Amino acid sequence: MMTPHMTDRIEGIYLDAVRRNGGELEFHQAVREVLGCLGPVLVKHPEFGKHKIIERILEPERQIIFRVPWQDDKGEIHINRGFRVEFNSALGPYKGGLRFHPSVTLSIIKFLGFEQIFKNALTGLPIGGAKGGADFDPKGRSEAEMMRFCQSFMTELYRYLGEYTDVPAGDIGVGTREINFMFGQYKRITNRYESGVVTGKSLNIGGAPVRTESTGYGLVYFLERMLQVKKEALEGKVCILSGAGNVAIHAIEKLQQLGAKVIACSDSGGYLYDENGIDLEALKYVKLAQRARLQAYLRHRPEASFVAGGNIWSIPCQIALPCATENELNGKDAEILVQNGCIAVAEGANMPTTPEGAQVFLEAGVSFGPGKAANAGGVATSALEMQQNASRDSWSFEHTETRLQEIMVGIHDLCYETAEEFGKKGNYVAGANIAGFIKVARAMVELGLV
């Protein structure tokens, strides 16, 4: 199915990308969404066409695939596949997270890396786009196993990294603990305390305050601004979020601080419903301190319920925030949310809404903040961590959070205004894709044919 508003030239480029990246469905999906917005950009900026910016941006600058051998606690040997796709460095060093999850493939890493180019551009900070990871499953692994895996992963990846070259961070399955282990191994191999080579480190070893909270907090700042445009307040709104990881937990924290009521969250096993509002302390204890399954929350709040295999989007709410993974909210889910009175959706995860779902929200007038804008607070705070590392400085939590909030409001307004300028008022998907693309395209033209 083609996007109807693709021009012939862009459709040709898209079909060529599909042919050259056979079977990479997630990558095709991300490319189609961006290219579907670029017709009017080429009309306004014919120089981007002449310089073949779209064709060039679709081809990663470098793709690295490597073997990650490691031993479990029983001495058994395992082999995983590691990836790093260094997609675009027009605006700064490659920047983007590492995902450890059994579902990881080259297609997933490429879709994430492609999205990251435009997301990072929207932050206004000097960072290029990349993504990496491994098809490794952290579930049930001991701390010693995690350390060995991270060390083996970095033993190969370190040669491609550097504070001016490529700077990874976390994503699904990779949090502060794993980043710390990888930084330790990088330091050991290179004999350099190069703090700015990874972000998301703990505070003792060059990490930045707010980085842990930043994606979730930033998401809620973006949401708050979208609601302001609609003349709605966040206070008192009933919210649901998928996921119960780093992004979801800190989004819940900020939502509650701002007076919203969060009644449900989820993990890959099902959803948790607590009609009096999620008890954040209990949730943090279960997920962060104990690293247990979400269901264990019921031990602290027996009046809540856990619906194994249930669909969280069937719960009536005013605001829905998908914060787990790609394609977790489809057209049917979107229709149910709209019928139930949902007025705003902001994506904490990357590409969690299918194209059909996004279309339903757009047509129903639901404010819809796409991931590359709404979840950019994480990578933006990573760039703030890089700034602090480069100047051997450390900022306060309050100062860093104020910067994060300013950045999120700036991203919102840039997307909103760009959509309006291109005749798509209220369409944040178009605004984000066009604004992000133009920044990168201008830099690529200026850098010459490289």
Ligand code: NDP
């Ligand atoms: P975590 O690993 O901390 O948490 C992931 C959560 O999503 C868990 O609750 C997990 O459930 C659930 N989940 C993961 N994969 C699946 C799946 N295939 N099906 C159903 N549920 C799943 O990751 P994050 O919170 O960091 O990341 C969540 C999303 O946010 C991802 O899309 C990520 O790319 C995006 N993101 C993250 C940023 C960051 O700074 N961390 C920045 C910007 C975006 P379970 O435990 O059962 O697997």
Ligand code: 2IT
């Ligand atoms: O998807 C993302 O933006 C991230 N996982 C964070 C990337 C980063 O470099 O902080």
